[in-house]
Amino acid sequence: MLLIIFMVVTPQLEAGAAVELPSVENPDASAEGQMSPIVVSVTNRGAIYVERQPVALDTLRARLREVRDADPERAVLLKGDRSASFDGVRPVLEVVQDLGFPGASLQVGERKDTDEEKR
Amino acid sequence: MAFEVAAGKGRRPRPSMNVTPLVDVVLVLLIIFMIVTPLLTKRFWVHVPVKDEPTESPPPDPSHVPVVLTLRADGSLRLNQETIGAAELGRRLERVFAARGDRTLFFDAEPGAAYGRAVEAMDLARGGGALTIAVLTKSN
Numbered sequence: 637m638l639l640i641i642f643m644v645v646t647p648q649l650e651a652g653a654a655v656e657l658p659s660v661e662n663p664d665a666s667a668e669g670q671m672s673p674i675v676v677s678v679t680n681r682g683a684i685y686v687e688r689q690p691v692a693l694d695t696l697r698a699r700l701r702e703v704r705d706a707d708p709e710r711a712v713l714l715k716g717d718r719s720a721s722f723d724g725v726r727p728v729l730e731v732v733q734d735l736g737f738p739g740a741s742l743q744v745g746e747r748k749d750t751d752e753e754k755r
Numbered sequence: 756m757a758f759e760v761a762a763g764k765g766r767r768p769r770p771s772m773n774v775t776p777l778v779d780v781v782l783v784l785l786i787i788f789m790i791v792t793p794l795l796t797k798r799f800w801v802h803v804p805v806k807d808e809p810t811e812s813p814p815p816d817p818s819h820v821p822v823v824l825t826l827r828a829d830g831s832l833r834l835n836q837e838t839i840g841a842a843e844l845g846r847r848l849e850r851v852f853a854a855r856g857d858r859t860l861f862f863d864a865e866p867g868a869a870y871g872r873a874v875e876a877m878d879l880a881r882g883g884g885a886l887t888i889a890v891l892t893k894s895n
Contacts, residue, residue, distance in 0.1 A: 642785055658871040660878035663797030678870070713798070718871035722826070722864040725873075730892035733803035739889075742799040742874060 655679055655717040659747035673713035673741060674703050680717040682724035697731045704735050712740040801877065802889040804861070822851060822860045822885075826876050828867030841879060848883030860885035 655677055676696065677685040684691055686699050703710055712732055716725050732740050824844075825833040832839050839847060852858045860880050864873050877888050 642789070657796060658874040660797070660799055660874060660881075662878055662881040664800050716870045716874070718869075718874075720870040722868040722870045722873045723866050725870050726864070726892055729803055729890055733892050737803065738805075739800055739802035742801060744797050744799045744874060744878075745795065746797045 655715050656719070657715065657743055657745045658718040659745040661747050663744055663746055664741075673711040674700070675713045675715060675743075676700075676728055676740075677715040678717060678720050678724050678728060680719045682720060684724075684728060693727055693731065696728065697735070700731060700735050700737075704737065712737055713743055714740045715743045799874065799877070799881075801862075802887055803892060804889050822848075822855075823891075824860055824862050824876060824880055826862075826864040826868045826873050828865045830868070830872050832876055841876070844876075844879050845883040848880060848885060852884045858884055858886040859889065860887070861889050861891055863891040 675685075675687055679685070684693065684696055686696060691699065700712065714725070714728060714732075729740065820835070823835055827833060832841060832844060834844065834847065834851075848860070862873070862877055862880070877890075880888060
């Protein structure tokens with residue numbers, strides 16, 4: 637019983653839309669950072685989600701402005717799908733820039749292989 | 756046969772499996788995975804250039820040409836004006852940054868470039884020693 641409940645609930649806990657994250661070898665050293673960033677997702681079809689809600693670009697701007705007015709320290713966590721086009725991500729970054737955020741955290745997976753770069 | 760005789764003689768209690776420890780172990784595993792899964796994702800901080808920079812104000816110092824890495828639509832990389840392979844990018848950037856004071860790199864992508872490739876390119880740049888990676892939001 638409990639097992640089934642957990643199995644159903646766990647995927648829902650993940651914030652934002654389901655995307656396949658790109659993986660990197662040099663992520664940020666301190667991964668914890670901010671505890672509750674606002675999650676913006678860009679799917680491989682270019683649809684934009686704020687938390688779990690699909691939005692248009694101007695709605696995104698309004699939402700992020702609200703967030704920034706409420707708490708200027710809050711960071712933006714951008715979950716982009718690996719196969720999304722950069723043209724779908726660029727407007728999001730542009731909005732982020734317009735509203736005066738210093739930057740955005742890209743959510744990525746970690747790839748652990750090949751130390752040959754370091755040699 | 757002995758088995759049949761024994762079976763016929765009397766009723767033995769049916770063996771039943773004790774599943775409680777099994778369920779305990781499964782629940783603990785479940786909780787461990789629930790905790791670990793969100794920790795597997797990492798973050799990659801990128802800057803966006805500050806808006807309303809005083810454009811054109813000081814004459815550009817020749818030693819301060821910004822380092823711009825561009826991802827082309829076909830996935831190839833360009834460092835300032837020069838096409839560069841992904842394999843040599845790290846070493847090349849190390850030399851470039853060694854000759855400069857700041858380790859700032861601007862990243863741009865041409866229309867049609869894939870986001871995954873863009874993140875990989877920024878990852879390579881960070882591997883090459885770029886401390887500040889700023890993504891240009893307007894294509895020009």
